[in-house]
Amino acid sequence: MLPPILCGLRERYPELKVELVLSNEMQDLLQREADIAIRMAPPYQDQLVARRIGTIELGLHASPAYLERHGSPAGLGDLAGHAVIGFDRMTPFVRQALARLPGMGRALFSLRTDSDLAQLALIRAGAGIGICQAPLARRAPALVRLLPDALALPLDTWVAMHEDLRGSPRCKATFDALAEGLLDYVGRA
Numbered sequence: 001m002l003p004p005i006l007c008g009l010r011e012r013y014p015e016l017k018v019e020l021v022l023s024n025e026m027q028d029l030l031q032r033e034a035d036i037a038i039r040m041a042p043p044y045q046d047q048l049v050a051r052r053i054g055t056i057e058l059g060l061h062a063s064p065a066y067l068e069r070h071g072s073p074a075g076l077g078d079l080a081g082h083a084v085i086g087f088d089r090m091t092p093f094v095r096q097a098l099a100r101l102p103g104m105g106r107a108l109f110s111l112r113t114d115s116d117l118a119q120l121a122l123i124r125a126g127a128g129i130g131i132c133q134a135p136l137a138r139r140a141p142a143l144v145r146l147l148p149d150a151l152a153l154p155l156d157t158w159v160a161m162h163e164d165l166r167g168s169p170r171c172k173a174t175f176d177a178l179a180e181g182l183l184d185y186v187g188r189a
Helices: 002-012 064-070 076-081 092-100 116-124 169-188
Strands: 036-039 048-062 084-086 129-133 144-146 152-162
Touching: 002 169, 036 169, 048 064, 048 169, 084 116, 116 129, 152 169
Parallel strands: 084 129
Antiparallel strands: 036 152, 048 129, 048 144, 048 152
16 A cells, blocks of 8 residues: 555655655654654554554455365354464564454464565465455455454554654655555545
């Protein structure tokens, strides 16, 4: 979802330099580990300017090719008979999700990576069933949503930056572009 947003931002401001860091680690904005962050949890520090974007739904998905070879699970209990793609390390979000999904722990995963992009690539390649954003899964090549009534995780999304950067034209333009682009993405979800 970020490349089109950043492309539009660079078209409007061609002199702007952007360093994109993709990680599930929480960069400390107060320590200036990043200027702007997209967060999947509400920022709790008072010194941050934040805008709630909305909720993006996560769900189980697989490629049509994987389902053709292995069939579709009828319920969450059937996942043990499938190649399931998931995380390797525990994060606060993973702990929160697992509290609602007993049985979806690390031991279930045949393929493990903490990279969301690698998980999506594995799902698209037909390597197994995994969790990804429902709007991303609908993009070409489309993935098949599995068991939506049994597994639908809301992912609250925020854009945040240190309040000291509010006066920076570069940071304001980037913050506004990210918020606008993500609101559009969530609105189409």
